[in-house]
Amino acid sequence: MDRLRIATRQSKLALWQAQFAADELCKAHPGLSVELVPLSTRGDEFQSAPLSQIGGKGLFIKELERAMLAGEADIAVHSMKDLPAHLPEGFLLPSVLPRHDPRDAFISQRYASPAEMPAGAVLGTSSLRRQCLMKQQYPQLTVRFLRGNVQTRLSKLDAGEYDAIILAASGLDRMGLEGRIRRRLSPEESLPSVAQGTIGMECRADDHEIADLLRAVNDPDTWTRTLAERAMNARLNGSCSVPIAGFAQLADHSIHLRGMVGWPNGETVIRAEARGPADDPEAVGDQVGREIIERGGQEILDRLADEGHGA
Numbered sequence: 473m474d475r476l477r478i479a480t481r482q483s484k485l486a487l488w489q490a491q492f493a494a495d496e497l498c499k500a501h502p503g504l505s506v507e508l509v510p511l512s513t514r515g516d517e518f519q520s521a522p523l524s525q526i527g528g529k530g531l532f533i534k535e536l537e538r539a540m541l542a543g544e545a546d547i548a549v550h551s552m553k554d555l556p557a558h559l560p561e562g563f564l565l566p567s568v569l570p571r572h573d574p575r576d577a578f579i580s581q582r583y584a585s586p587a588e589m590p591a592g593a594v595l596g597t598s599s600l601r602r603q604c605l606m607k608q609q610y611p612q613l614t615v616r617f618l619r620g621n622v623q624t625r626l627s628k629l630d631a632g633e634y635d636a637i638i639l640a641a642s643g644l645d646r647m648g649l650e651g652r653i654r655r656r657l658s659p660e661e662s663l664p665s666v667a668q669g670t671i672g673m674e675c676r677a678d679d680h681e682i683a684d685l686l687r688a689v690n691d692p693d694t695w696t697r698t699l700a701e702r703a704m705n706a707r708l709n710g711s712c713s714v715p716i717a718g719f720a721q722l723a724d725h726s727i728h729l730r731g732m733v734g735w736p737n738g739e740t741v742i743r744a745e746a747r748g749p750a751d752d753p754e755a756v757g758d759q760v761g762r763e764i765i766e767r768g769g770q771e772i773l774d775r776l777a778d779e780g781h782g783a
């Protein structure tokens with residue numbers, strides 16, 4: 473293997489991430505030549521509709537997987553946050569890169585934090601998780617739908633359509649836009665999304681040579697946290713149609729996972745957390761998922777599915 477083709481979406485953030493992964497792979501494998509294969513996905517083409525209405529997270533990755541099956545690319549680089557709870561058969565995720573800042577970022581010219589926003593002030597986000605957590609803590613806020621890539625979202629804020637918006641800190645940091653961030657929201661203020669801030673690499677399951685090449689750049693701590701968060705997500709059958717968060721931290725060979733499921737308007741938020749040995753992250757994820765279900769999470773998931781939010 474001397475030439476590796478990386479399938480990626482075409483947004484600036486996706487291209488930055490693919491190039492970052494390419495650089496890490498080249499450091500680990502001197503002599504490897506890497507090429508980006510930018511592709512357009514359905515998720516990028518339908519930017520005006522809510523993601524939950526046009527088919528959910530899978531939209532962003534199907535085209536990249538098609539290219540790998542067709543032999544047009546060897547791997548795909550993803551925001552792990554955008555991957556569905558279950559990978560389609562025939563694909564593998566051999567590695568994740570060291571996690572960047574997992575927190576949500578509050579961006580506003582007018583206000584230094586969500587707490588400062590007065591009644592009726594307009595917060596832009598199309599993430600049901602961010603909407604739910606902000607409305608629970610600050611019911612006076614008006615949350616308005618906001619989609620598009622990071623640059624589009626910032627220009628809608630600058631045009632005055634919103635008083636503030638929330639984006640992932642990692643995306644802004646990666647693109648040199650950290651100066652726009654007024655406040656990085658703590659996990660207590662805004663529990664991060666499953667795998668937010670983590671870049672992952674996918675390949676065909678039968679491509680053993682490529683899988684080994686990718687494993688050389690895997691970050692073990694990020695991997696452990698990703699497994700715990702994704703196990704919780706899988707237990708809850710999480711998707712972008714559900715307000716859901718999952719955030720794992722490691723300390724002294726132990727893992728601490730916090731999770732939540734809520735109703736979009738913030739009227740109900742169900743939280744659970746668990747600790748366990750870092751060598752069995754999936755058990756911790758499963759436990760948090762089960763506790764959320766038992767405490768009323770199942771009712772929320774069923775109600776959301778009934779109302780046509782769910783896939």
Ligand SMILES: NCc1[nH]cc(CCC(=O)O)c1CC(=O)O
Binds near residue numbers: 551554639640643668
């Ligand atoms: N939903 C889009 C998306 N997918 C991943 C990121 C940020 C990068 C990351 O999580 O690593 C973003 C933008 C955002 O939420 O602001």
